[in-house]
Structures are given as structure tokens and as C-alpha cells.
Amino acid sequence: MAALFLNRLTLQTIKTESNCIRRCFGKHIVQKSAPAQLFPTASAPRLFFLIHTKAFSTVQDIQDERKKKKKDGTTFSNTGRKISERIIHVLDEKGNDLGNMHRADVIRLMDERDLRLVQRNPSAEPPEYQLMTGVQIHEERLRLREREKARPKTGPTLTKELIFSSNIGQHDLDTKSKQIRQWIEKKYKVQITIKKGKNADEPENKMEEIFNQILQAMPGMATFSSKPQPIRGGKALMCVLRPLTTKEENEYTETQETQKKDTLNKGNGNDKESNVVQL
Template sequence: MKQRKYSTERMAALFLKRLTLQTLKTSNGCIRSWLGKYMVQKRTPAQLRLFAPAPGPPHLTHTHAFSTDGDTQDEKMPKRMNGTDLSNIGRKIHDRIIHVLDEKGNDLGNMHRAAVIRLMDERDLRLVKRCSDAQPPEYQLLTGAQIHAERLQLRSEARAAPQPGPTPTKELTFSSSIAQHDLDTKRKQIQQWIEKKYKVQITIKKSKNDQEPENKIEGIFNHILQTMPGIATFSSKPQPAKGGKAVMCILRPLSKKEENAYRETEGTQKGDTLNKENGNDRGSDVLH
């Protein structure tokens, strides 16, 4: 009985040992397969990095921001001209010593920028650069109202300045038998165009009246020009046009040089006239 009992226990122990080994073998296989997948997943990026190029020294690349306008922000900033835009520079005085004028145009001489800033604060003034080429640079203290007034004046002068390009031409046509009243009206219109710096092309048609003098049309041209002394001159002298049925000329405004020469000539002639009159008076006194 004892031998049978011992053999039964031994068989049970062997069975339990085999069952335990089988369980461990199965579980190890599952764990091994799971760990294999995990290691493959983790190793794949490392394996890919084996084929990556070796890292080199870093390089700095300068890039520009993309813009549909094709201009960078710095290029869009308005460029200020020294002494022409009347911009208040505030406290940003780059030069240590500057030449200063006050708001009335009085010369304050050379001053240290710290003294200029102190003067600006005391008198509530702005600082404007007048001449950057001077040594030291020239600045002027102005009030806000003075800066505004000078800006308006510069804008009006810019509008009044002649625009570059060919001078526009106005055209006017009338008959040589025109009445005096109508001729005066035409002449005033021509003078207004000349004062606005236009060229004026005048065409005068010959009258069908055979008794009309041949030089009448030239006389009309000369009369129109003589009524505008110091303003206009011939750009193209009278010449036949339209197959000889008319006479055409072009008047233009005088240039600055021609205007100055005309004024000098007029002044000289007036001086000569006064001298002659004074000489005649002295002569008459002597005779008397």
C-alpha cells in the first residue's frame, strides 16, 4: 500500500512539474513574440538612421520673408532727405556739437546737443535739420506751427513748379476779318494760356475780301504779341498754312533768363529816359 501511495504521489509530482514546465514554455513563447515585435518597432528608426548622411558643420542660411509685393519692409520705409522734409528729429541728435538757429532765425552759434535738448524742453520747440553738409551740421529750432506752415509752402511750390516733359500746346483759329471786340477776347485767352506756361498755336484764315491788305494778318500777330510784353515771344514766326489760305504762328512763354534780360533792358531804358529828362531840365535852367 505504501509503495502504491508513493508511486501515486510521484506521478502527481511529475505531472505537476510537466504542467508547470509546459505553462512556462507557452508563456515564454508569448512573451518572446511580443518582445520581438516591440524590439522590431523600436529598432526600425535606429536602423533607418544608419543610412542617414553623417552630420556636417552647421551652415547659416540667410532667407527673406515672402511677400507678394516683392519689397521688404525696409524698402517700403520712406527715405527722408536731410533738410528738405522738415521732419522733427526729436532728441535723436547724432552729432555732439551742432550749429543752431532759433525760431526767429537768430544765430545761437555752436552748441552741445545736451544744451540743445534742454533748450527744446524749456521753450517747447522742435529741432529741424537745415544743412547736413555744413561743419558742424546746421539745425533750427521751430515751433509746431512754423513747421506746418513751411510744409504747406513747400507743397504749394511743388504744385506750381513746371512738370517735366514737353510743353502742352493750345490751338486757336479765327478769321482775319474778326471784329475788334472778338479779337480782344481772343487775345485775353491767349495771354491766360501763356501765363499758365502753355504754347499757343494761332491760325488766322485769310478773308475772301480782295481789298484786304496783304500784311493785315502779320499786323494782327504783332498786335497780339505787343500786348504781352515780357511774357511771350515767337516760337515759330508767321508762315503760310493750309495751302496758302491761312497764316500760322506759335507763341511761347519767355524763359527765366529771357524774363530777367527783359527786366534789365526795361530798367536801363527807364534810367536813360529819366537821365535825359533831368538833363533837359538842367539845360533849361541854365538857359533860363
Template sequence: MAAVFLKKLPLRTITTENRCLRCLGKCIVQELALAQLPRTASAPRPAYLTHAKAFSTVEDTQAERKKKEKNETDFSNIGRKISERIIHLFDEQGNDLGNMHRAEVIQLMDERDLRLVKRKPSAEPPEYQLMTGLQIHEERLRLREREKARPKTGPTLTKELMFSSNIGQHDLDTKSKQIQQWIEKKYKVQVTVKKAKNTEEPENKIQEIFNQILQTMPGIATFSSKPQPVKGGKAVMCVLRHLSKKEETAYRETQQTQEGDPLNKKNGTNTESGVLHQ
């Protein structure tokens, strides 16, 4: 038993020595690698330059002024809240009272039982006017009517409609009503009529279809683009639009002339087509 233990003892000693040598070798390699590194610390990388918006009280003031003027388009009584110290004042008759301190203006409002409205806030000093409640109400109505009369700006939308030349009368009447609804909403309507296949039809049939559509909207629509062949002659396309104010006036004058002229009634002169097919 002792002999076996003595035989195993050298083997364990050798194994332990080999493990120590491997650990020592790893430590030496790590130290050599650290020694090869530069001793001076690397300089930090410069941060990327970013374009920052410069602080400007001028731009901020202009933006606030534009926003303020936009909110002040509503004609209303500002009460006793006068932000400026000195203002240029007009009375309820439109007479120029000159520059006045806001305390004097408030006192004048109380004495005459008047309201104060802004007349020209962008002026220096800003212009205000004293008005009665009735004057303010009438001015609001006037501004509202002027806003309604102002033409709406923006692109004109176009609706598209396509059908065959052998369309039935009932379907054509339905499509004509749809076109009229679009025209009344100020849309442009692009109508494309395809020539029927394997059908002998007069050359002017498609033109008659367009004229029939247009005759359902007297005094409302006209050609924006007259009928012209498309798709290699396999179809005809036109664009309809609403009459302008000038064209509507001319149409009404023509109708009045026709109704008052017995010769036109006798001969049945069709003056509508002259206006509609401009």
C-alpha cells in the same frame, strides 16, 4: 383563358432573355475597355515654373530708407524719440559736439530747454542738431520760400486757337484777352489765322493781326515760332510763349532807358517791338 395565358408566357420569356443578353453585352464591352487601359498610373504633369521675387533684406532696407528720408524732408522737432543709439550732434550755434549717446542728448535737451531736429539722417552716424523754437520757425520759413522759388518741372501745355482773317475788332480783342490769360498761366498758344475766301485783302494783313495780338501783351509774350504759312498757304500759324526771366529783365531795362532818354520820347522810338519780336 388558360390557353391564352400559356401562349403569352413564351413571349415574355423571350423578351426577358433579350434584355438580359443586352445588359450582359454592355458589361462585357465595359470590362474589355477597362482592360485595354494602361495599368500604371500616369505620372502627374510637372507644374509650370513661376518666377518668384527673391527675398532680400537689402532691397527692403533701401526702400524703407528712401521712404523715411522722403518723409523727413519736413523740418520739425522730433522730440525725445531718437531711434538711433549713437548720433552725431551739433548745438544751436552749429558747433560740432561729436558722437553722443541718445540718453546724453536727451539730458542735454532738458538742461538747455532745446529741441532736436534731424540734420543729415543718411550719415553714419546720423547728424542731429539742437535748436530753439525760434530757430526752427525761421528755418521752416526759409525752406518754404526756397520751395516756392524752385522752378516747376514738367511739359509745357499748348493751347490752340483758330479764326479767320476777316475777324471783327471786337472779336479780335476778346481772343487777345483769352490768349493773354493762357500766356500768364505759362501756356504756349498756337494761333492759326485762315485767309478769308472771296475777299481781297493786303498780303500783310495776317502779319498785322499777329502784331496787334502781341502788342496787347507788352513785357509778357513773344514768338516761340514766328508766323509761317500752313495748309498749302491757306492759313498762317505762329506760336506765342511767355517771356523768360532774362527777357523780362531786358524789357524792363529797355523801358527804363526809353523813359529816361528824352530823345526817344521826342522821336517816338518804339523799342518794345525789338524785345517782343525776338
């Protein structure tokens, strides 16, 4: 009986040791084979390269947009000696047409006269360039900058507001008229409200006269966007002035020139009549 118990204990011990050895080796095999499972993740760097390629294409798009701006002539700069075209059409610094020239001849001419080369019309065939001095390039940049500032800005027109009483003195009215003129020059609309004064002896049309006086202080610049109309139960008048459009400015200029010519013609006619009478 004791021998049978001892035999079972020996078998149980061997079985337990075998399980322990299997577990240890199994863990070791899993640890060794773990790096092999990392191979599927090796595609991660490929994702990085895809992102990098997309970023590069975005930069390329920006470069293409800059090239388009240069071709559209929005920039004005010295081309230097890097002329991409083999044959170009050239104007000299005085605007004289030199005809089509090879780029090597143009570079030689630049060196001889100490001139710079500026692209004028890239869409022409062949492209048109002009030789200019450094001073001419500087002056042209200033002119383009001033033209860009004078160009009306896109977007909603801003409105300035001004309120004062009809009892305003002439000096203060001149000051406010000057301020309104400056706003009109900047292409603002100006809303003017004149409150009726407390003076009982004030003429009924005094507020309208003030509006007309303000408008006459800036001839050929502004007109009524909305004419004076009573507000606050007739205790005030309000109007809106706006800058003249380009068409209206041209029409005003033509009218003024016509009136000057008529005045001169009448003056010359009177002189002729007086000469005839004296004879």
C-alpha cells in the same frame, strides 16, 4: 489518385492564402512607411522663409530710400525731441547763429521758448538745425509747395491750338489773347492759325498785325517759336508762340530797367538845362 488530387488542392489553398497575407501586410507596411517619405518635403518651409527674407529686404530698401530723401532735404518737418546727433549747429527763430550746442541744451531751449526744431543742412558737420515757431514752419511749407508748383515739369512740352478768322472783333480778340496768356503762364506752346476773312477791303497785313497785337499783350512772357507763315495756299497764316526761357526773361528785365534809367536821366538832364536858362 483522389488522395493525390486532395493533396495538390491543399497545397494550392495554402499558397493562395500566403499570397493574400503577403499582399495585406505589404500594403500595411507601405502605409506605415509613407510618412517617412514626407521628410524630403520638410524643406518646403525653408522656401517660405527665403521668400519672407526677400520681402523684408525690399521693405528695408524702401526705408533706406526714405531716409535718403530726408537727408537730401526734400522734406520739411518738425524733428521733435528725437535728435540723433549729440552735437548740432543751431540757428534761432530769427536766423541768428547760436553755434554748436549739445542736444540736451537744445531740448531745454525748445521747452523754455516753446519752439520746434527743424533740420536745415544735414550734410554739414555738425548738422545744421533751426529753432522755429509753428507758424514759421507752416509758412515755410507753403513757400516750398508754391516753389514746387512753379518748377517746370519734366517731359515734352504740350501745345495748345487756336483757330479763328481775321474778321474777329476786338472784344473776342481780347478774350482769346487772355486765353493764350493763361496757356503761356502754364508753360504751354500755343499754335495760332488765323484764316483770311472774306472781306475784300481787308488789308493784306491784317493777319500779321493780329499776331503782333497778341504778342504785345503779354510782354516779357512769350516770343515766336515759329514766325507767321502762309498755309492752305495763302488762305491762312500760322505761328507758334512759346514761353520765354529764364535767361530771356532776365535779359528782358534788364533791358526794361536800362530803358527806365535812360528815360530818367534824360528827364533830369532837361530839368538842369531849363534851370540854367532861367538863371
